[in-house]
Amino acid sequence: MASTEQGIVGRGNSEGARLFREWFDGLGAAAEADRRAAYVFVMGSLAELLRCFDFPIVFPEINSLQTAVRHVAHEYLDEAEDYGYSPDICGYVKADVATQLRGGQLPMGRIPKPGIAVLTNACNTYVKWAEIWGRMYGMPTFVLDVPGSRAADLSPSNGQGAYANDLKYVLAQLRELIELCEQTSGVRFDIDRLRESLDHANTMSSGWARVLELNRSTPAVFSALTDGTIFMGVSNTLRGSPEGATYFTQLVEELEYKQLHGIGTLTEEKYRLIFVGVPCYPMFRRFAELFSEWGGSFVNSTYLWFASGGSNIGYQYDLARPLESLAEGLMLSVRSAMDSMFFQTEPLLRMIKEFDVDGVVYHPIKSCRTVSTGLADSRRDLMQRADIASLFIESDMMDRRVVSEAQMKNRIDAFFEGLATRKKQQALVAG
Ligand code: SF4
Numbered sequence: 001m002a003s004t005e006q007g008i009v010g011r012g013n014s015e016g017a018r019l020f021r022e023w024f025d026g027l028g029a030a031a032e033a034d035r036r037a038a039y040v041f042v043m044g045s046l047a048e049l050l051r052c053f054d055f056p057i058v059f060p061e062i063n064s065l066q067t068a069v070r071h072v073a074h075e076y077l078d079e080a081e082d083y084g085y086s087p088d089i090c091g092y093v094k095a096d097v098a099t100q101l102r103g104g105q106l107p108m109g110r111i112p113k114p115g116i117a118v119l120t121n122a123c124n125t126y127v128k129w130a131e132i133w134g135r136m137y138g139m140p141t142f143v144l145d146v147p148g149s150r151a152a153d154l155s156p157s158n159g160q161g162a163y164a165n166d167l168k169y170v171l172a173q174l175r176e177l178i179e180l181c182e183q184t185s186g187v188r189f190d191i192d193r194l195r196e197s198l199d200h201a202n203t204m205s206s207g208w209a210r211v212l213e214l215n216r217s218t219p220a221v222f223s224a225l226t227d228g229t230i231f232m233g234v235s236n237t238l239r240g241s242p243e244g245a246t247y248f249t250q251l252v253e254e255l256e257y258k259q260l261h262g263i264g265t266l267t268e269e270k271y272r273l274i275f276v277g278v279p280c281y282p283m284f285r286r287f288a289e290l291f292s293e294w295g296g297s298f299v300n301s302t303y304l305w306f307a308s309g310g311s312n313i314g315y316q317y318d319l320a321r322p323l324e325s326l327a328e329g330l331m332l333s334v335r336s337a338m339d340s341m342f343f344q345t346e347p348l349l350r351m352i353k354e355f356d357v358d359g360v361v362y363h364p365i366k367s368c369r370t371v372s373t374g375l376a377d378s379r380r381d382l383m384q385r386a387d388i389a390s391l392f393i394e395s396d397m398m399d400r401r402v403v404s405e406a407q408m409k410n411r412i413d414a415f416f417e418g419l420a421t422r423k424k425q426q427a428l429v430a431g
Contacts, residue, residue, distance in 0.1 A: 009263060012222070012251040016230040019247060021108075023237045028109040030056035036115025036184075039133060043309045044120030044146060044334040048201045048240030049177070049326060052193040053185035058111050059236060060129070064095035065397065068281035070107045073398045090125045091367040091398025093132070100136055116184045117141040118177065120334050122306075123370040140184060142177050146170060146334040149343065171327035191322060197240035198317040198326065207248025208235050209314030214255045215299045216355050218272070219264025221255045224298040225275055225288045227265065232308050239311075270295030271419055272356055274348065276302045276378070277363035278371050280408075282400040290409055291361075294416040299355045302340045302348075306371070310336035341371050345381050352388055359389040359419055366396045389422055391415040 030037060038055035040047060047057050067073040073095055080094035081087055083101065104111040114137055117130040121143065130141045147166040178189050211231060214221055222228060231251060238244030258264075273291065275298050280287040291298065305312045310333030318325040340347065351357065362379050364372035379390055393411050395403040 008254045024108045027111050031110040031112040037112040039114040039117040043122035043337045048197040053181045053187045060096045064092035065281045067095050068398045120144045148338045170331045194322050195319050200245040201240045202316050203245035204248045205311050205314050208311045217259045219269040220297045220299045221258040223265045224301045269297045271358040272299045274360045278397045281397050282403045290412045305340040306337040362392045
């Protein structure tokens with residue numbers, strides 16, 4: 001490997017892991033000092049605003065999925081189920097309940113208790129989840145109601161009517177949230193701090209949009225399933241920070257370098273795939289290998305859209321009107337995150353063309369109904385509108401009791417055999 005490559009290629013993954021560890025160490029220090037945190041969710045975290053009040057920021061969804069990646073989720077799930085939570089509710093909630101029962105202890109360290117919870121209506125589980133902390137700690141909860149897509153004329157281009165009203169509605173809620181944050185943190189709101197944080201968020205959002213776009217190249221420069229999840233982790237946890245901005249600037253540099261030099265994420269890319277749903281965290285690496293062993297490369301996923309809170313749209317805040325722009329960015333990105341869960345056919349059709357895709361892998365999971373409900377219908381819709389291979393495999397993002405590697409492997413192998421036949425037929429027709 002040339003020396004430039006040694007410095008650049010793989011930097012996004014190693015730096016992402018380092019930043020993630022540092023972020024977690026910071027949470028551990030906050031827990032030791034008994035500081036109270038802002039508990040937030042990936043779809044509409046508002047981290048760029050909450051930073052202005054010096055809250056340590058905890059993402060319970062990310063903490064929970066880490067228990068699965070580290071193969072201890074079942075201990076947390078069992079504990080929450082023994083406590084009374086049903087096996088069929090969101091696994092992230094249950095892992096978090098057990099975390100709270102353990103005084104915030106996670107395999108990566110300890111998290112501080114919540115001083116405030118801030119959430120949007122992007123997933124209805126968020127609302128019930130925050131009620132649990134309310135009962136445990138008696139802290140305030142702020143639910144931001146973000147109006148979703150209801151009709152085609154809500155686009156910003158018309159800027160009037162429903163769109164303008166929706167914007168006013170979100171802005172009014174943000175003003176209320178700022179008051180609550182001031183009361184809870186004892187820190188006065190400083191619009192210049194917000195400007196600074198939005199500026200960093202702008203660099204991160206445009207970087208994230210560019211990263212996703214770069215995977216149009218053949219071979220794909222990163223795996224949307226594995227590498228993409230690391231990049232997105234930084235995008236969420238460091239949103240609005242200078243470290244996050246530097247990370248994305250360097251990540252774009254790395255992936256542009258890979259594109260320029262034809263360096264793919266796989267040695268031999270045979271099939272280009274899109275992933276729809278939430279990853280199988282109990283066997284995160286192995287799941288990806290079941291595809292990469294066949295030369296299957298995940299070039300994009302709906303997960304990288306909705307779980308980045310819609311940052312994929314690359315919205316740029318206008319620093320001359322920070323609050324109004326924050327309201328608009330929040331509304332558009334959360335709306336886009338919701339659309340990528342509920343109305344994904346159109347963007348998938350576009351992506352199949354733009355990313356030169358051979359197949360779509362649907363992965364509905366038992367314990368996230370928000371993302372999984374309707375995926376079978378969604379797939380049927382896509383099949384009717386595009387001549388594309390697809391695979392539908394069910395498992396879970398947390399619960400290893402419903403994850404069977406052997407069953408998955410059979411289905412995945414059959415999918416690739418079908419893809420190989422399809423490619424041969426296409427070559428015959430073309431040639
Ligand atoms: S989106 Fe799914 S995984 Fe996330 S909180 Fe809602 S139900 Fe749980």
